[in-house]
Amino acid sequence: MKLFLQxxxxxxxxxxxxxxxxxxxxxxxxxxxxxxxxxxxGNALDAAIAVQMVLNLVEPQxxxxxxxxxxLHWDSAAKRISVFDGRETAPAAARxxxxxxxxxxxMGLGExxxxxxxxxxxxxxxxxxxxxxxxxRLPWRRLFEPAIHLAEQGFAVxxxxxxxxAADPLLGRYAAARAYFYLPDGKPLPAGHRLKxxxxxxxxxxxxxxxxxxFYRGDMARDMVAAVAAHPKPGDLTEQDLADxxxxxxxxxxxxxxxxxxxxxxxxxxxxxxxxxxxxVLERFPMATVRPGSSHAVHxxxxxxxxxxxxxxxxxxxxxxxxxPTAGLIEPGYLHDxxxxxxxxxxxxxxxxxxxxxxxxxxxxxxTVESSGTSHLCVIDAQGNAVSMTTTVESAFGSRxxxxxxxxxxxxxxxxxxxxxxxxxxxxxxxPGKRPRSAMSPTFVFGPKGELHMALGSAGGSAxxxxxxxxxxxxxxxxxxxxxxxxxxxxxxxxRETEIERGTALARTAAALRAMEHPVEAMDMVSxxxxxxxxxxxxxxxxxxxxxxxxxxxx
Numbered sequence: 001m002k003l004f005l006q007x008x009x010x011x012x013x014x015x016x017x018x019x020x021x022x023x024x025x026x027x028x029x030x031x032x033x034x035x036x037x038x039x040x041x042g043n044a045l046d047a048a049i050a051v052q053m054v055l056n057l058v059e060p061q062x063x064x065x066x067x068x069x070x071x072l073h074w075d076s077a078a079k080r081i082s083v084f085d086g087r088e089t090a091p092a093a094a095r096x097x098x099x100x101x102x103x104x105x106x107m108g109l110g111e112x113x114x115x116x117x118x119x120x121x122x123x124x125x126x127x128x129x130x131x132x133x134x135x136x137r138l139p140w141r142r143l144f145e146p147a148i149h150l151a152e153q154g155f156a157v158x159x160x161x162x163x164x165x166a167a168d169p170l171l172g173r174y175a176a177a178r179a180y181f182y183l184p185d186g187k188p189l190p191a192g193h194r195l196k197x198x199x200x201x202x203x204x205x206x207x208x209x210x211x212x213x214x215f216y217r218g219d220m221a222r223d224m225v226a227a228v229a230a231h232p233k234p235g236d237l238t239e240q241d242l243a244d245x246x247x248x249x250x251x252x253x254x255x256x257x258x259x260x261x262x263x264x265x266x267x268x269x270x271x272x273x274x275x276x277x278x279x280x281v282l283e284r285f286p287m288a289t290v291r292p293g294s295s296h297a298v299h300x301x302x303x304x305x306x307x308x309x310x311x312x313x314x315x316x317x318x319x320x321x322x323x324x325p326t327a328g329l330i331e332p333g334y335l336h337d338x339x340x341x342x343x344x345x346x347x348x349x350x351x352x353x354x355x356x357x358x359x360x361x362x363x364x365x366x367x368t369v370e371s372s373g374t375s376h377l378c379v380i381d382a383q384g385n386a387v388s389m390t391t392t393v394e395s396a397f398g399s400r401x402x403x404x405x406x407x408x409x410x411x412x413x414x415x416x417x418x419x420x421x422x423x424x425x426x427x428x429x430x431x432p433g434k435r436p437r438s439a440m441s442p443t444f445v446f447g448p449k450g451e452l453h454m455a456l457g458s459a460g461g462s463a464x465x466x467x468x469x470x471x472x473x474x475x476x477x478x479x480x481x482x483x484x485x486x487x488x489x490x491x492x493x494x495x496r497e498t499e500i501e502r503g504t505a506l507a508r509t510a511a512a513l514r515a516m517e518h519p520v521e522a523m524d525m526v527s528x529x530x531x532x533x534x535x536x537x538x539x540x541x542x543x544x545x546x547x548x549x550x551x552x553x554x555x
Contacts, residue, residue: 015483018553019538020382023047024530026062026375026459026549029155030054033146034379035552042138044379045073048387049128049136051377053147053204057197058155060397060407061164062375062459062528065203065215066224067393067409068123070265072252072442073135074452076384081444082134085248086127087268087435088120088411092244093236096419098412098430106417114170116228116235118410119399120436124391125212127247135385144208151201151405154194160548162191164396176402200405216242220404227403252444255330257283258476260453261446267324270316271390271441271465277308278469280335281342287477293489293505295512296344301473302493302518303342305466306351309495312465314353317427318435324427328356347518351495373398374440374459378532380452380539386532388442388455390464411436441468445476452534454482458544459528463499466492467527475533482533482542483551490525497521 016022021044023034033054034047042050048071056064063069068088074081090098098117099107112118132140165171165181165188172178172186180197182188189195206214214220221242228235253272254263257279264272281304290297311329319326328334334356341348374392392411393399399410414436419429428437439462445454454475458467467490474485489504498518500506502525510520529544532551541551 015481016541016551016553017538018541020554021380022532022539022541022551022553023051023377023379024532024541024543024549024551025051025055025377026528026530026547027055027058027158028548028550029058029150030377031550031552036146037138037143038381040138040142042143043136043383044381044385044387045131045135046138046143047379047381048377048389049132049143050146051379052124052128052389052391053144054150055375055377055391056406057147057151057200058158059161059375061161062373062396063391063393064406065124066122066403066406067391067398068120068411069127069389069391070269070438070440070442071127071131071387071389072263072265072444073131074386074444075135076452079450081252081263082131083250083252083265084127084131085250085268085435086123087438088123088409089245090120090412090415090430090432090434091236091238091241092432093238094412094430094432094434096430099415099417109413110170112413112417113395113399113410115233116231116237117233118413119228119235119237119401119408120411121237121241121245122409123245123247125207125215126245129212130247130249140211141208144204148201148204148208151197151204154196157189157191157193157195158548159191162188165189168397170400171397174400174402177397177400180402197405203404203406216245224403224408227401227408231401253326253330255280257472259448260476262472263444263446264441266326267316267437268318268435269438269440270312271439271468273316273326273329274308274312274439274465275441275443275469275472276330277311277335278304278465279472280330280332281307281339282473284336284339287473292474292478293509295509298491298498298500298506298509298513299347299516299518300342301470301491302498303348305493306348306495307338307341308465309493310351310353311356313495315359315427316437318437321431321434322427323358325356325358328358331357346516347498349517374461374464374528376442376457376459376528376530378455378457378530380455380532384452386444386452386455388444388457390440390442390457390459392440414438439464441465443468443472445472454531454533456529456531458530459547460526462494463492463525463527466490466494467529471529471531482531482540486529486531486542487545490527499523499525501525
C-alpha cells in the first residue's frame with residue numbers, strides 16, 4: 001500500500017519543467033553534479049560523466065567504475081547519434097562451462113554471484129573516456145570534481161541505500177564491504193549517517209589526472225586482480241584482460257512507431273531490438289483507444305512482450321561471436337506477422353521464437369534472468385545535445401568485492417549458465433573476451449521532422465525492456481506527461497508469467513486476465529525509469545518514484 005500511495009502521488013504530481021537544459025538521475029547528489037557541470041559551460045556528455053562519478057559514490061549498489069554501461073549521444077548540430085558500448089567482457093580464460101557444477105548442472109544465481117568467476121572486465125571508464133574525446137567540451141579533470149569533493153566531505157546515507165544494505169544477505173561476508181557499509185557493531189549504516197570514501201576520492205583524482213589508463217594498468221589493475229584471486233572461489237581476471245579492454249562504437253538500432261522514430265542500443269544489448277519488437281506488435285492495435293490500466297491494455301502489452309522476449313532469448317548475443325539477425329527481428333513485415341499471433345480474447349501462453357530474415361544458425365534458447373543492480377541517467381543541454389545512458393554493476397552491490405572504494409561487477413552472470421540446449425549452442429553462452437547479453441535500453445525518440453523529442457531508459461534487470469516500452473506507450477499513445485508515464489503501474493511478460501505491479505490498481509485486472517488464460521503474478525517491479533521530453537513549454541522531466549531520483553534543470 002505504501003508503494004501504491006507513493007506511485008499515485010507522484011503520478012499526479014506536476015512534472016519538472018526546465019529550459020534550456022535538464023538532468024534526470026537516480027540520486028539528487030548526482031543530478032546536482034550534472035547541473036553544476038552544465039552551468040560551468042559543459043555539455044550533455046560532460047554532465048553525464050559527472051553524474052556517473054557521483055552515482056558511483058552515492059548509489060554504489062547500482063553502478064560505478066567497477067561495472068559497465070551503454071551510452072547514446074545525440075549531436076544536435078550534426079544531427080547524429082553516436083552509440084558507445086561499455087559492456088564488460090569475459091576474461092581470456094573464460095570457458096563455456098564457467099557456471100556449471102562438476103556434475104554438469106548449472107549453479108544457482110546466488111552461488112554464481114558469490115564467486116570470483118562472476119566478475120567481468122569493467123567498461124565504464126574506457127567508454128566515458130572515448131565518448132569525451134569525441135564529444136566532450138570541458139576538460140576531463142573538471143568532470144570528476146563534484147564526486148571527489150563529495151567523497152572527501154561525505155554524504156548522508158539515503159533511506160534506500162540503508163534498506164538495501166540491511167536486506168543484502170551477501171554484503172557483510174566480505175571484509176572490505178563490511179568495513180565500509182556497516183557500523184563497528186555489525187549493524188548496517190543507518191539513514192543519515194555521514195559516509196566518506198577517501199579511497200574512492202584518491203582513485204578518481206588519479207583517473208582525472210592520468211586518464212583511464214590509471215585504472216586499467218598499474219597498481220589499480222593489480223589490486224583488482226588480487227581481490228578476484230583472493231576470493232574463496234577465485235576468478236581468473238588478469239592484468240592483461242584489463243589492459244586489453246576496449247570500448248566499442250556501434251550503430252543505433254532504429255525503427256518507427258506511429259509518427260515517431262525510436263532508436264536504441266544494438267547487440268550485445270537486446271534492449272533496442274526488443275523495445276522495437278514490442279512497439280512493432282502493438283502498432284497493429286489502436287492503443288490510443290485502449291484504457292490505461294485495463295485488463296485489455298495489460299493483455300496486449302504482455303502478449304507483445306512474450307513475442308519480443310522469445311526472439312530476444314533465442315537470437316541475441318555479442319555480435320562479435322554470433323550472427324544476430326538484427327534487421328530481420330525489427331523488420332515491419334516480420335513484426336506484422338508476429339502481431340497476428342496475438343488474439344484479443346486469449347493469451348498465447350509461452351511464445352516460440354520466430355524465423356526472421358538472416359536467422360540462418362540453429363540456436364538454443366537462453367533462460368538467463370538478469371538482476372537489477374542498474375541505474376539510468378538522461379541529460380539534454382542548452383544546445384539540444386543529449387545523453388541517454390544505462391549503467392550497471394549487475395546485481396545489487398555487484399560481486400560485493402570492494403576494491404579501493406568501489407565495487408566490482410558480477411556481470412558475467414548475465415551469460416547463459418547452460419552453453420547448449422538440446423545440442424544447439426546458446427547465442428549468449430560464455431566465451432573468452434565475449435560481452436554478455438543485456439536488457440539495458442537507453443532510448444531516443446525523434447519527431448516527424450527529425451527533432452529529438454525524448455530521451456529515456458530504465459533500471460530493472462531483464463524487465464527494463466518492458467519498463468521502457470510501457471513509458472513510450474504512455475507518452476505516445478496515451479498522451480501522458482513523462483512523469484505520469486514513468487510512475488504508471490508496471491506490467492508485462494518476459495515470456496513467462498504475466499506480471500503486474502503489486503500494490504497498484506492493476507490488481508483489479510487479475511481475474512479478467514486469468515479468465516483469458518494468463519498466468520498472472522503480482523510482484524514488486526522496482527523500475528528506475530528516467531526520461532526527458534521536449535514540449536512546447538520546454539523540457540519536461542520524469543524520475544521514477546520507486547527509487548530516489550530527481551529531474552533538475554534551469555527554470
